[in-house]
Amino acid sequence: MSDRCRDLHRSDGTFGMSVIIIATQVGGGMHLHRVTKSGHYRSARYDIGEATDPASSPTNDTSSSHVKSALRMVCSSSVSIRMANSAVSSRGRRALVVEDNAIMRLVVRKLMKEQGIVLEEAENGKVAVESVKEGKSYDLILMDREMSVMDGHEATKQLRLLGVKTPIVALSSDSQQCDRDLFLRAGADEFVEKPLTKDKLAGILSKYGLQ
Numbered sequence: 001m002s003d004r005c006r007d008l009h010r011s012d013g014t015f016g017m018s019v020i021i022i023a024t025q026v027g028g029g030m031h032l033h034r035v036t037k038s039g040h041y042r043s044a045r046y047d048i049g050e051a052t053d054p055a056s057s058p059t060n061d062t063s064s065s066h067v068k069s070a071l072r073m074v075c076s077s078s079v080s081i082r083m084a085n086s087a088v089s090s091r092g093r094r095a096l097v098v099e100d101n102a103i104m105r106l107v108v109r110k111l112m113k114e115q116g117i118v119l120e121e122a123e124n125g126k127v128a129v130e131s132v133k134e135g136k137s138y139d140l141i142l143m144d145r146e147m148s149v150m151d152g153h154e155a156t157k158q159l160r161l162l163g164v165k166t167p168i169v170a171l172s173s174d175s176q177q178c179d180r181d182l183f184l185r186a187g188a189d190e191f192v193e194k195p196l197t198k199d200k201l202a203g204i205l206s207k208y209g210l211q
């Protein structure tokens with residue numbers, strides 16, 4: 001039995017991400033996992049068989065052209081499809097993304113997989129701080145600003161007080177100088193404006209010797 005996965009995205013022309021579809025092939029079946037921009041999650045299984053035309057397969061969501069298109073792309077694509085589970089790279093690089101938005105975490109997850117970096121996720125600053133207190137360490141931390149429970153500024157301060165020397169890169173859609181200054185005073189090494197892109201991540205990894 002083989003597991004194969006591909007991330008497929010549809011753009012809405014503004015933010016750039018309206019629906020993210022994760023398609024995982026298991027033997028002769030296919031699991032589709034959809035997360036919308038609003039955070040709605042849905043999962044469905046399709047028994048397609050390796051040679052079956054996905055357009056003719058019964059689905060639980062016949063009204064969704066997005067799902068059918070995704071299924072067709074996964075079945076017919078000649079592109080090498082990565083394993084669903086992130087493989088640990090030979091260098092064992094590890095990163096932590098601290099972000100309360102599920103869509104943003106999916107974006108970062110995809111970008112990190114492309115770089116062969118093992119990613120852990122925290123939905124707020126408190127979870128990140130507790131993770132470090134439990135003894136976990138990372139080669140890079142990506143920190144969002146606005147989060148419930150504990151925001152990025154406070155989390156960065158607490159991580160530095162714990163003696164964390166890991167590069168902390170602040171991520172925020174607010175590019176005002178005052179926000180940058182607050183993050184840098186809290187202990188962040190760098191401020192990067194959202195959205196995080198492949199090129200931006202490549203620049204970050206190169207700067208901190210993680211490529």
